[in-house]
Amino acid sequence: MEKLQVCRLCGKSIAYYVCRLCGKNVCANCYDNGICIDCKLGKKLKSK
Numbered sequence: 163m164e165k166l167q168v169c170r171l172c173g174k175s176i177a178y179y180v181c182r183l184c185g186k187n188v189c190a191n192c193y194d195n196g197i198c199i200d201c202k203l204g205k206k207l208k209s210k
């Protein structure tokens with residue numbers, strides 16, 4: 163009976179945050195400025 167979810171990216175820490183883009187549950191280490199590092203690195207913000 164797991165109430166707390168583990169981070170979807172690193173799978174080690176408890177996911178306290180939710181990415182605004184992909185909706186993944188991520189931990190503080192994998193969360194930055196409202197999005198997960200996966201989106202951050204993947205997006206590369208093409209629009210300036």
Ligand SMILES: [Zn+2]
Pocket residue numbers: 169170171172173174175188189190191192
């Ligand atoms: Zn993580």
Ligand SMILES: [Zn+2]
Pocket residue numbers: 181182183184185186197198199200201202
């Ligand atoms: Zn994301």
